[in-house]
Amino acid sequence: MSMPNLAIAALIAAAALAALMFAGVWAFQAYGIYQFPRSSPPAADGVRAVQFRSSDGQMIGARLALPQPGKPVIMSFYGNGAGVDASFERLSALRDRGFGIAMMEYRGSGATGGKSSEMNFARDALAFYDQLDDLMGLPATARVLHGFSLGAGVGSRLAAARPFEAVVFEAAPYRACLYYQDAYKGFPFCQVMWAERYDNVDHIRAISAPKLIVHGALDQALPVARARQLFAEVPGPKEYLEIEGGHHADLTQLGLTEAMDAFISRSVAPSSP
Structure with missing residues (x-):
């Protein structure tokens, strides 16, 4: 030739x-990427199941628990592979301490239709934030953000665009594309992906609220070294808690509730009853 x-x-x-x-x-x-359950059990006692309309008209399910007087509402976003009701129950100890909890169901999960995607989750989170007072039937209440794993990506984008009194990131990826690179033996996902990247570090840099980053020292899904890097690169005010013996999804059993309660008490002024 x-x-x-x-x-x-x-x-x-x-x-x-x-x-x-x-x-x-x-x-x-x-x-x-997304592996959500499609079943949606009835909401637990004391938990309200509601719906709101996102900016493109899609109806999105959500779960709400009202705060005790003077306590803030925690807007929580859960991880991949989980359902909204099990994720809500995971924070039951915070409810027992008087915090309100607000958690939307992701598109393509449970009873909520539509396509799961980073941009759809971002759109829905903004609509949830903007309609939350009406959904809860309360006057404006202090808000704290909590994002677990993939939910840290949804929450960090929201907190960069809307005000919160404090934010907590639990088992948060530095960038989700790095997680995929690790899982697929070094394939350069961060160089070739144009969507579903969850570039959390970039969004967290734009958040001015006090930040608590919590990670398990034995997390094998998201290595703790990346959590330390994330903490080092984001601006203050910030705190870091590395839980010895903690893995990826067991931190609520190893002191996360107490750490969040103490951090919120330091960061959020009590509202008037």
Whole structure:
């Protein structure tokens, strides 16, 4: 084969490889990330199941528990693979301490239809924030953000756009694309992904509220070294808690509730009853 023909063949092969990679990354972003349950059990006693309309007209489910007088409402966003009711129950100890809890259901999860995506979650979180007082039937109440794992990505984007008195990130990725790189043996997801990246560090840098970053020292899903890097790179006021013996999803059993209660008490002035 002549040199010009070899060059053309090489270009065709490179183009085909690039197209194959593009298709693979697109399919991964569209179908390979989210793993939510589609069942939605009845809300627990004392928990209100409500719906709100997002900015594109999609109806989104949510769960609410009212705060005791003078206590703030914690807007919490949960992790991948979980459901809203189990995630709400995970914070029951905070409810017992008088905090209100507000948690939206993700699109494509439980009884909420639509397509799961970072941009859809961001759209829905903004609508949830803006309608929360009406949904709860209360006058404006101090708000604290809590984001667990993937929910830290949803929450950090929201807290960069709307005010909170304090924010708590539990088992938060530095960037989710780094998690995928680790899981897929170094494939350069951060270089090729254009969606579902959850670049948390960039959003947290824009949050002026006091921040608490909590991570398990034995977290194998999201290595603790990245949590330390995240903490080092975001501006204050900030606090860091590394829970010895903690893994990815067990921190509520190892002191997270007490740490959040103390942090919120230091950061949020009690509201008038």
